[in-house]
Amino acid sequence: MNNRVHQGHFARKRFGQNFLNDQYIIESIVSAIHPQRDQALVEIGPGLGALTEPVGERLDSLTVVELDRDLAARLQTHPFLGPKLTIFQQDAMKFDFAALAEERGQPLRVFGNLPYNISTPLMFHLFSYTGSIKDMHFMLQKEVVNRLVAGPGSKAYGRLSVMAQYYCQIIPVLEVPPESFTPAPKVDSAVVRLVPYTEPQHPVSDVRLLSRITTEAFGKRRKTLRNSLNHMVAAGALEELSIDPTLRAENVSVAQYCQLANWLAKHQDEAQE
Numbered sequence: 001m002n003n004r005v006h007q008g009h010f011a012r013k014r015f016g017q018n019f020l021n022d023q024y025i026i027e028s029i030v031s032a033i034h035p036q037r038d039q040a041l042v043e044i045g046p047g048l049g050a051l052t053e054p055v056g057e058r059l060d061s062l063t064v065v066e067l068d069r070d071l072a073a074r075l076q077t078h079p080f081l082g083p084k085l086t087i088f089q090q091d092a093m094k095f096d097f098a099a100l101a102e103e104r105g106q107p108l109r110v111f112g113n114l115p116y117n118i119s120t121p122l123m124f125h126l127f128s129y130t131g132s133i134k135d136m137h138f139m140l141q142k143e144v145v146n147r148l149v150a151g152p153g154s155k156a157y158g159r160l161s162v163m164a165q166y167y168c169q170i171i172p173v174l175e176v177p178p179e180s181f182t183p184a185p186k187v188d189s190a191v192v193r194l195v196p197y198t199e200p201q202h203p204v205s206d207v208r209l210l211s212r213i214t215t216e217a218f219g220k221r222r223k224t225l226r227n228s229l230n231h232m233v234a235a236g237a238l239e240e241l242s243i244d245p246t247l248r249a250e251n252v253s254v255a256q257y258c259q260l261a262n263w264l265a266k267h268q269d270e271a272q273e
């Protein structure tokens with residue numbers, strides 16, 4: 001049998017299609033999500049409905065965002081799910097989650113077995129909507145989950161760790177082996193829960209500056225902060241903030257990156273005054 005065909009559908013590599021086939025894993029994910037009838041759930045990439053069916057059974061309505069036209073059409077005619085579904089046949093990277101939360105009158109619960117080829121940019125897109133999101137449950141490459149939860153001093157610690165931990169509390173839920181999918185991916189997978197903070201732990205006045213600082217610092221991982229940030233942060237600023245200028249990006253905490261972003265915000269304003 002061709003291992004790229006699942007339930008009569010030929011899996012499209014360009015859409016990152018690896019369909020869940022393992023009932024135990026599917027049930028574990030659904031119980032981690034714990035959907036309640038009155039909540040506004042949104043699935044990214046429902047595919048052939050492995051998660052959509054058991055989640056949809058527990059709800060009166062469910063929104064899904066699926067890029068593949070054939071799969072969206074299949075869901076539309078699904079015997080019991082079809083009438084409950086609101087299907088957006090579009091790119092989740094361009095989806096306006098705030099508009100949907102507004103329409104539903106409550107923050108969204110987003111979930112999905114994400115297409116791995118776009119999972120990191122997709123999470124960055126979702127971080128810009130954390131004010132409209134109650135929680136997220138995602139299947140990701142295990143390596144990406146390791147990066148999400150990594151702390152300073154670890155090899156996996158990087159820009160994704162800092163930005164994700166700025167926005168969300170992150171809880172790994174479950175590890176998933178390749179055989180649980182058809183076709184089997186070449187990597188191990190894991191499910192993670194991300195819960196946006198209602199009050200940020202380390203408030204920053206302009207999150208774009210946090211994004212810029214982490215891009216600069218981790219873009220020159222091997223350099224000390226004094227060198228990697230020299231065109232953004234004045235020499236004395238690191239001492240002023242009690243941040244050791246000889247640290248490398250991977251040894252700087254989320255709280256320290258937030259301090260640096262706030263320093264930059266303040267001094268940019270001063271420069272403009």
Ligand code: SAM
Nearest residue numbers: 015018019020045046047050067091092113115
């Ligand atoms: N949920 C199904 C499952 O668990 O078996 C399918 C998961 S599969 C890993 C990823 C799904 O995301 C596919 O259905 C794919 O067509 C869809 N997809 C890929 N890129 C997408 C995008 N940019 N926006 C929305 N859906 C996308």
